[in-house]
Amino acid sequence: MKLEIKNTTKKYSSxxxxxxxxxxxxxxxILGLLGPNGAGKSTLLKMIATVNQPTSGIIxxxxxxxIKDPNYIRKQLGYLPQDFGVYPNLNAYEFLEYISAMKGIGGKKLKSRISLLLEDLNLIEVANKPIGTYSGGMKQRIGIAQALLNNPKVLIFDEPTVGLDPEERVRFRNLISDLANDCIVILSSHIVSDxxxxxxxxxxxxxxxxxxxxxPENIIHTISDKVxxxxxxxxxxxxxxxxYMVVSTTRKKGKLSVRYITNSPLQNSIQQEASLEDAYLYFIKSK
Ligand SMILES: Nc1ncnc2c1ncn2[C@@H]1O[C@H](COP(=O)(O)OP(=O)(O)OP(=O)(O)O)[C@@H](O)[C@H]1O
Ligand SMILES: [Mg+2]
Structure with a gap:
């Protein structure tokens, strides 16, 4: 599997x-795609998912x-858009059957596949209820399930963990790690810990x-002596x-403890072990 994005440019306006x-x-x-709001993450993912076309370049x-033959990737694609909409009156089974029909997935095994996904995403208990009654995190999980219906080889999740509670985040991570053996998985987020x-x-x-x-180790290494x-x-x-480039501040008895990134630390500073979060902020703020 090799996905190549070459000299790709997208302009929505002139x-x-x-x-x-x-x-x-x-x-x-698994590729983690990090960037702040407006960085272009969704634009990139939409073009890979062929719902949008680049102004120039090749994918x-x-x-x-x-770009010329979108069906080639569509057949093996699972995509969770950032603004995933659901049909409020359908229950989870009906919704996943509907999406399957649109994707041309059928056969005897479809029902058991749907049940398995609903189990994996901890939705079995609410599966007979209309999706309109679900919480935000449950809706997000039904979105994750629909992306996995066709055993995709290329999986694109645009901000998949938005709205998930800590327990469901862990569940999602485990699910994705199990899947990723011979697939391309792209996860976008602006939250490094996700x-x-x-x-x-x-x-x-x-x-x-x-x-x-x-x-990640090499990214962290670029600032390992600067935190x-x-x-x-x-x-x-x-x-x-x-x-100075401040990463975070913590209050301690009327004083502030400041975590910062620098090449020339002030006296009394204590060097810290660098994290991906530090590196992310460093790259975003300095470039
Ligand atoms: N349909 C559109 N029409 C015009 N401009 C757009 C459109 N979609 C995105 N943009 C602009 O393109 C840029 C990149 O947006 P994009 O949604 O790709 O960023 P993002 O990294 O996904 O951000 P976020 O973290 O907020 O989801 C932004 O400046 C945005 O305003
Ligand atoms: Mg986005």
Whole structure:
């Protein structure tokens, strides 16, 4: 499996690039796609899912140009869009049967496949109720289930963990890790902790461009000697932020403990073990 995005650009209007000369090759495994709001994550994923076309550039799967031949990827694709809409009057079974019909999935095993997915996503108990009565997290899980219906080889989840509680996040992570053996899985998020324990590789993007794509360890390594913590007075925080890249602040007995990234730490700073979160902020803020 090889998904190649080459020099791809997307403009929704004449002035602004949503994606600018973006190139990335994705092979089997889980890719975590990180970027702040408006970075272009959904734009990229929509183009891979062939619901949107690039202004220029090529996207190919196993050397097949999917802009010219979208059916090649559609047959093996599972896609959870960020703004996934559901049919409120259908129950979970009816909804998944409906999606199956649209995807041309049928056969004797369909019913058991649907039941298995509903079990995997912890929806069996509510499966006979109309989806309109589900909580946000339950709706999100039915969206995840529909993406998995056809045993896809390319799985695209745009912000899959939005609305999931901590327990369901863990369940989702386990489900995806089990699936990823010989598939391409792309998960987008702007929350680092959602992807850092499951992603084999991480791509960080901002303002329509790719900043870095690497295994997480190598991304963290780029700042491994740059993360420090120091105690400062509350009233000094604003000026501190002007001079240093602050990752987080914690209040401790009237003082502030500040985690920051720098090449030249202040005296009394204590070096910290760098995390993917630190690296993400570093790349987003400095580029
Ligand atoms: N249909 C559209 N028409 C015009 N501009 C759009 C459209 N969709 C996205 N954009 C613009 O393209 C840029 C990238 O948006 P995109 O939705 O791809 O970002 P994102 O990384 O998915 O953000 P988020 O984290 O908020 O989901 C933004 O500036 C956005 O305003
Ligand atoms: Mg998005």
């Amino acid at each position: 002035k602004k690039y949503a994606l600018h000369n973006f190139s990335l090759t994705i092979e089997k495994g 190919s799967l196993n050397k097949n140009n999917i 992807i850092d324990t499951i992603a084999d590789r991480v791509a960080i993007m901002n303002k329509g461009s790719l900043i870095i794509e690497e295994v 420090y913590e120091i105690n400062i007075l509350k009233e000094d925080l604003a000026s501190f932020k002007n001079s």
